[in-house]
Amino acid sequence: MTIKTRFPFENIELxxxxxxxxxxxxFTLDEKIESMVQYxxxxxxxxxxxxxxxxxxxxxxxxLGEATxxxxxIGLGCTWNPSLMKEIGSAIGDEARVYFQRNxxxxxxxxxxxxxxxxxxxxWGRTEEAYGEDPKLTxxxxxxxxxxxxxxxxxxxxxxxxxxxxxxxxxEINRGSCSASIDPRNMKEYxxxxxxxxxxxxxxxxxxxxxxxVNGIPTILHGDVNKVVKEEWGMNxxxxxxxxxxxxxxxxxxxxxxxxxxxxHAIKAGIDSITDEKEKCCAAIREALAEGLLTxxxxxxxxxxxxxxxxxxxxxxxxxQMPYANVPESKLCAPEHGELSLQAARESIVLLKNEDKALxxxxxxxxxxxxxxxxxxxxxxxxxxxxxPYKVTPLEGIKSKLDGKNVTFSSGNDRIILKSSxxxxxxxxxxxxxxxxxxxxxxxxxxxxxxxxxxxxxxxLESKSxxxxxxxxxxxxIAAAASEAFGWYVxxxxxxxxxxxxxxxxxxWNGRLVTAPNGGADSLQVKEDESIGETELFTKDVMxxxxxxxxxxxxxxxxxxxIVGNNPLINGKEExxxxxxxxxxxxxxxxxxxxxANPNTVVVVIGSYPFTLNAVNAQIPAIVYLxxxxxxxxxxxxxxxxxxxxxxxxxNMTWYKSEEQLTDLMDYDxxxxxxxxxxxxxxxxxxxxxxxSYGSFRYSALEITNNATSMEGNVTVQIQxxxxxxxxxxEVVQLYVRTEGSRVERPxxxxxxxxxxxxxxxxxxxxxxxxxxxxxxxxxxxxxxxCLETAEYTFTAGGSSADAKVSATITIAGExxxxxxxxxxxxxxxxxEYANVYLDESKEGGTCxxxxxxxxxxxFADVDWSNGSSAFAARVCGGxxxxxxxxxxxxATGAEIGSYTVSPGGEQDWETIRIELPxxxxxxxxxxxLEGSVKLSSFHIR
Numbered sequence: 001m002t003i004k005t006r007f008p009f010e011n012i013e014l015x016x017x018x019x020x021x022x023x024x025x026x027f028t029l030d031e032k033i034e035s036m037v038q039y040x041x042x043x044x045x046x047x048x049x050x051x052x053x054x055x056x057x058x059x060x061x062x063x064l065g066e067a068t069x070x071x072x073x074i075g076l077g078c079t080w081n082p083s084l085m086k087e088i089g090s091a092i093g094d095e096a097r098v099y100f101q102r103n104x105x106x107x108x109x110x111x112x113x114x115x116x117x118x119x120x121x122x123x124w125g126r127t128e129e130a131y132g133e134d135p136k137l138t139x140x141x142x143x144x145x146x147x148x149x150x151x152x153x154x155x156x157x158x159x160x161x162x163x164x165x166x167x168x169x170x171x172e173i174n175r176g177s178c179s180a181s182i183d184p185r186n187m188k189e190y191x192x193x194x195x196x197x198x199x200x201x202x203x204x205x206x207x208x209x210x211x212x213x214v215n216g217i218p219t220i221l222h223g224d225v226n227k228v229v230k231e232e233w234g235m236n237x238x239x240x241x242x243x244x245x246x247x248x249x250x251x252x253x254x255x256x257x258x259x260x261x262x263x264x265h266a267i268k269a270g271i272d273s274i275t276d277e278k279e280k281c282c283a284a285i286r287e288a289l290a291e292g293l294l295t296x297x298x299x300x301x302x303x304x305x306x307x308x309x310x311x312x313x314x315x316x317x318x319x320x321q322m323p324y325a326n327v328p329e330s331k332l333c334a335p336e337h338g339e340l341s342l343q344a345a346r347e348s349i350v351l352l353k354n355e356d357k358a359l360x361x362x363x364x365x366x367x368x369x370x371x372x373x374x375x376x377x378x379x380x381x382x383x384x385x386x387x388x389p390y391k392v393t394p395l396e397g398i399k400s401k402l403d404g405k406n407v408t409f410s411s412g413n414d415r416i417i418l419k420s421s422x423x424x425x426x427x428x429x430x431x432x433x434x435x436x437x438x439x440x441x442x443x444x445x446x447x448x449x450x451x452x453x454x455x456x457x458x459x460x461l462e463s464k465s466x467x468x469x470x471x472x473x474x475x476x477x478i479a480a481a482a483s484e485a486f487g488w489y490v491x492x493x494x495x496x497x498x499x500x501x502x503x504x505x506x507x508x509w510n511g512r513l514v515t516a517p518n519g520g521a522d523s524l525q526v527k528e529d530e531s532i533g534e535t536e537l538f539t540k541d542v543m544x545x546x547x548x549x550x551x552x553x554x555x556x557x558x559x560x561x562x563i564v565g566n567n568p569l570i571n572g573k574e575e576x577x578x579x580x581x582x583x584x585x586x587x588x589x590x591x592x593x594x595x596x597a598n599p600n601t602v603v604v605v606i607g608s609y610p611f612t613l614n615a616v617n618a619q620i621p622a623i624v625y626l627x628x629x630x631x632x633x634x635x636x637x638x639x640x641x642x643x644x645x646x647x648x649x650x651x652n653m654t655w656y657k658s659e660e661q662l663t664d665l666m667d668y669d670x671x672x673x674x675x676x677x678x679x680x681x682x683x684x685x686x687x688x689x690x691x692x693s694y695g696s697f698r699y700s701a702l703e704i705t706n707n708a709t710s711m712e713g714n715v716t717v718q719i720q721x722x723x724x725x726x727x728x729x730x731e732v733v734q735l736y737v738r739t740e741g742s743r744v745e746r747p748x749x750x751x752x753x754x755x756x757x758x759x760x761x762x763x764x765x766x767x768x769x770x771x772x773x774x775x776x777x778x779x780x781x782x783x784x785x786x787c788l789e790t791a792e793y794t795f796t797a798g799g800s801s802a803d804a805k806v807s808a809t810i811t812i813a814g815e816x817x818x819x820x821x822x823x824x825x826x827x828x829x830x831x832x833e834y835a836n837v838y839l840d841e842s843k844e845g846g847t848c849x850x851x852x853x854x855x856x857x858x859x860f861a862d863v864d865w866s867n868g869s870s871a872f873a874a875r876v877c878g879g880x881x882x883x884x885x886x887x888x889x890x891x892a893t894g895a896e897i898g899s900y901t902v903s904p905g906g907e908q909d910w911e912t913i914r915i916e917l918p919x920x921x922x923x924x925x926x927x928x929x930l931e932g933s934v935k936l937s938s939f940h941i942r
Contacts (some may be wrong), residue, residue: 008022014315036281037276037281040052051105054110057092066388066389070340070341072627083144087627091337114142115130116164125577133676139193154405157313164210166195175212175575180213206238225239238308243276246262246275249266251267259280259284263294347648349636349640351624353621363402367404371395374413379631383488391633391634398635400638414469415449418539425446427446427447427524469484477526478523478526493508495508545592547593550593554594561641562604564603578609591615593618594661606628609653648732655684695724699806711786715773716771717795718751718767723762723763734803735769737752737776741791742778742791755767822940831858836851837852837857842875855929872941876936878903880912881932883930884900887927
């Protein structure tokens, strides 16, 4: 049968690559340029429809309207359940299809999820968006989510997952201009290791670069986008830049002076779709083409990548050929998706502490409970949430379980009346004036506001008459008009600056003063200048003491539950790193007061990240953690509290006792900085993988089969797990490895396998975990490749990284890394140890070492000096000040065998220097010491 088509690209019998190439070849140059941006235009003469790359879908479809909302990714990470993640991905893909069918020009099928960034620092403002601190856990979970989103069809995709953000993106401060210093071992074994599985195993078809630089190179220009992601990992989809980042190469990084240079480099570096101002970017492409910085073939390469994905989404094929062409409307917020959200929320909940079996509660015996706290009757969404179709708060979930019994509620917040200090008039929200605040006059009572203290000077005020939040939405007037604290700029947050005599000034989200003009006779407004007078001062009358109310409720109840945590839009979000790891001081005060009133107190923390809960952990018998878990939060929590579901969530991050256990936020070297459970040698509050159960489990001895004698082999670990309790429960079997006899420092323990299993009372299950040899390998900096070393490998299985129930040791006959041959050109970044240096770009190509302090050094161990020791030659740059470079043997203060003074110059003025060495046979490690502004990119010794 012959299929009649106008053009070859319409012929479904032709190979995909032939069809895509034919389509792109028919675009005019202008059409190619216009198609390089996020909103690809309609090309009517070819039947190409308008299309948008990028629809947010971090934990459900976002920003398009109502959609099933799942727990935040940080919570999904606590499920340790890849099969659940695939189901969630499939549900998200279904709902993406429904929205696409409604408006295909705007609601695209390339979804910006999941976030794969490694969370080596819990102070990151976007901790809620990713899956934890471990690359194995993150890799497995995101791989399954990608598979669910994209579907199982061999030819067509349900939707396409765009992994975020490549790479080294774990801070918000100066994110558009900062540079993360990441050496090759950290990069290969940690940061890139998290991204690899979603491409190699999951088949992810898209990826987004991050705003930051790595080693001085903006990631939008980073060579590993092409070299690693596209070539090594075989990703044949497309790469997209983050919003505004193309122009940011000039505006923020100051890397180029012109947009034409920036766009040319970015496209050649692998960016296929630009998310930025269309007019400026297209103009820059035209300039780059005119001046020979880009060729039309460069555009063709990028467009073939984006349109290949559009073909596989079925856009150019008959609907009857495409299994995802007509997803029914009923799939949007479908009941089965709601059940899946409930299951995900249940599985995500972590029981942190359960002294004397304080939980679960017995709903037959429990007659009264006080539900307390600022998050007890709330369900919050974050910036990347959709509109919840419904929501069940913790209070509602508990009431449902204790139907007809005594459940009391107190938020623990004060209720206040605001007064103008100028004349003592109370302020009132006028429903007839858009909720604007104005003086009430002495004959009318003032508006009562519930004041929620989120810590660090951040407050929200809710009108008790309307239920609306005070907001400075238009940056001019103050009104009780917001239904929630939400927005890129959260204008429902106010700062109360204490002054004198109990008076305070009120500041808006951006620090502007609030004023009551004419002594309060007019509506409250945002002030233009910073002078504080009587009309900028206020007092408050406390109408109800929140803690006193909470204490009274706790005393009157058999048990109390205090529900605390964070608001995802306040004190930590995109563009704002967290001010502290602590709970808000007011929340700690509330917990202590309630516990003093009733020792039968349980604490629930609902949060977007780990917290330091030292006082809470010392006081409270039972502590539960979950993320902002979506529409079914209250039901899921109640199921755990009352024992209808045994908790089995496990922490995906180390919970530290103090920020003092962390190094600087910009320290991306997890090895030297002792970051994450992999290298942290202190005592955590709760370890990685921690989580208690209502069940108890017995592990049999490990049986290990070793076939790992090369990078292609594997180790198989078999174990039996028995539920010794009388309750059905899940166990998360976690397998870690520790290596002895390595050339380099290895992790204290490393997750190499896990599985979540469900066990009935008394049931035993066989568990088999297969560990690929590559997951036991290290990046050998001496030869620039992964290496499975001959060494002893101790495998430990248990319920957390600190729960070593059973272990066994084997010897793997891999390879021994030979001594360093420094006669070969050696990149300075391939050091074994360092002090006071960081990595930056050498624009000759590659990376250089430069100083963070006036003096520093790098070390190269296990040197084979038989290859030469008569001269040291290096590529160096003196920088603005110049300085010195010295060669030492043994240690950083050891015998100096040569030195050189480098003259000042430009930041990228590189030269070759030569230092004569003694020439006699040397022994010991090599140290290279730097002073001043000297940079070193490479060297050799002969």
